[in-house]
Amino acid sequence: MQPARRLYRRESEESRRSSLISATQELVAEGGPGAATVRAIAERAGVTPGLIRHYFQSKDELTRAAYRALMDGMTAKGADAIEGVGAGPEERLAAFVAASLRPPVLDAGAVVLWAGYMHKVRSDPDLLAVHEAGYLAYRDTLQKLIESLPRAPRPGQTRAEAIACNALIDGLWVEGSLLPSAFAPGEVITIGLTSVGAILGVDLMAHTAMLPDFGKMLP
Amino acid sequence: MQPARRLYRRESEESRRSSLISATQELVAEGGPGAATVRAIAERAGVTPGLIRHYFQSKDELTRAAYRALMDGMTAKGADAIEGVGAGPEERLAAFVAASLRPPVLDAGAVVLWAGYMHKVRSDPDLLAVHEAGYLAYRDTLQKLIESLPRAPRPGQTRAEAIACNALIDGLWVEGSLLPSAFAPGEVITIGLTSVGAILGVDLMAHTAMLPDFGKMLP
DNA sequence: ACGATGATTATACGCGCGTATAACAAAAGG
């Protein structure tokens, strides 16, 4: 008598693909790129290893899909944050900055995941394009928010400001996620708002009334 | 007749260790953590794989040594930049910022190397300590430079400013290295100096006369 | 009810990994 063959249900292609992509992201976030083996991914997704190659031509293709999904998700969360927020340009910008420096965007797993793919971004033209598109999309959103501020900028000024604010937010995102214990609650958001305001010459801290749970964090 | 045994020279422990560490760093920078196998490292260092285990108890120990060396090297380069620079606080700060945003610190290989170790930083207490020490040392240097500026800061202000400037520099370092084609020559340094100045309320661009080759980059 | 379809499982293969250990030879001492 041999062991019973494993029972299973058929699922839609979309469901399987997203399960496998999520499992890949989780494993990379938890243990780095090396932890995302086909066997581990399959186990996390509740299937057997062979199925991966039924939906993706190779592990590399799954890897690319997971990176694409990460980038899309991050920009989507940023866009969500300025949906339905009051009409004031300062308020909208403050909401965007704060959303980028708060979970689920501010998350150690996300940073490790992003970092884990970095070397592939350099060597794989396809992934480089994904990265560049994601980066520029984020920066473009930021630049449009900056342009809507009531100021009279010199030509080329908003581009430089958008790059600077983007870099500032990125840096806070990384260190705030990686060394959360080095910061007081809400400190990262406060520093982000204050500094973006200083770069742009506006007072964003005066427009934080609508940020969820932000008032409670301040001393 | 069997193939001749490979000739070799004996070398000092220090020389071997640093060769192996350099080889590890190069390989991670070029192809990510997965490319730094014991066989590849040994070949790059001009030895055979077994020698690695003569100088390091395990590959993991070599990995840790390589990360430590990266962090030490980066902070050392930052400290070098303010050695022997004119006495003005603004000049010294400008030199420090510029040095962080220019090769050899601004380098795609260094970013990939740094990113490649990120997941280990989270899971290995030893590496986390190295990272935290390096991060805080850099931030501390920055904070001391900020405190030397001719201003009257509120209590706690310089800490927040140092965090912000550090994050800004980090973000520019990453994107400037990863997407060099997205920036004009010297643009990253200009944006860094302008934005750090804006955060601190000083004009650093007025103190760039002593920066090597910087004037030539401006339009 | 049942046969066709293809999503899913099961099994196997070859390769490169990190590691362990024995054989060798280059340098140093007497």
Next chain:
DNA sequence: CCTTTTGTTATACGCGCGTATAATCATCGT
């Protein structure tokens, strides 16, 4: 010049990797 020491090479082992392919059975159209 011969012996000792030990830095270095050579070889092997077991494991887990990504991949390939065959067997199976859940589902669906008729």
